[in-house]
Amino acid sequence: MLTRIDHIGIACRDLDETVAFYTTTYGFEVFHTEINEEQGVREAMLKINETSDGGASYLQLLEPIREDSAVGKWLAKNGEGVHHIAFGTADVDGDAAAIAGKGVRVLYDEPRRGSMGSRITFLHPKDCHGVLTELVTAAENPGAEH
Ligand code: V0V
Ligand code: CO
Numbered sequence: 001m002l003t004r005i006d007h008i009g010i011a012c013r014d015l016d017e018t019v020a021f022y023t024t025t026y027g028f029e030v031f032h033t034e035i036n037e038e039q040g041v042r043e044a045m046l047k048i049n050e051t052s053d054g055g056a057s058y059l060q061l062l063e064p065i066r067e068d069s070a071v072g073k074w075l076a077k078n079g080e081g082v083h084h085i086a087f088g089t090a091d092v093d094g095d096a097a098a099i100a101g102k103g104v105r106v107l108y109d110e111p112r113r114g115s116m117g118s119r120i121t122f123l124h125p126k127d128c129h130g131v132l133t134e135l136v137t138a139a140e141n142p143g144a145e146h
Contacts, residue, residue: 002095003053006088006136007045007060007115011071012080015063019044022059031058032116032142040069045115055088055138060115084122086134095135096121104128111135116142 012018022028023046031047046059062083064072074083089095092111100106105124114120117139125132 001091002087002089002135004051004055004088005057006055006086006134006138007058008082009060009062009084009086009132009134010081011062011064011075011078011083013063013075015042015044015061018061018063018080019046022046022061028059034115035065036113036115037065038112039071039114040064040066041071043115051088053088053090056142060086084132084134086120086136088136088138090137092119092121092135092137099123099135111137118142 028046032045044061104127107122111119123133
């Protein structure tokens, strides 16, 4: 069951500059930063609020580390802006299988490594009314050692 908005992914050209905008304009704080080589991004997670399912909602600021990455390609075509939304679930495997059964293309056979040790997969934007949609199961203790 999808129980929260886990994050909104925002593509940017310069992560440090974009983090500075979100922290100085809104007062949000950086909760976590990392490089995800497989996904081709450098990212910062800004925690917005905790959620009733025991998780939290974040903004995920994403700077490509390679031009041919998903975010790099998207930025070249569209410029900066909202890149994807992510729903949180306790069971990404089960929910991805159930959604695939409804005819929506799930991009990965098995969930891959996401931010803060989470497990993630994506639904094709062309099957979701133009919205790249991520499903995420958070690690037991997000941010603890990542
Ligand atoms: C592409 N399209 C999008 C889109 N990206 N539509 C809405 N939102 C997006 N973000 C459209 C694009 O305009 C094309 O439509 C069509 O899909 C095919 O796009 P393309 O440019 O030819 O690119 P593809 O097909 O090579 O790749 C698109 C997909 C790719 C969605 C398959 O971006 C992908 O695998 N994304 C999943 C991985 C990802 O995004 N990682 C970065 C975030 P027209 O022009 O033909 O109509 S990493 C992350 O979130 C992490 C680590 C985390 O949360 O922990
Ligand atoms: Co994401």
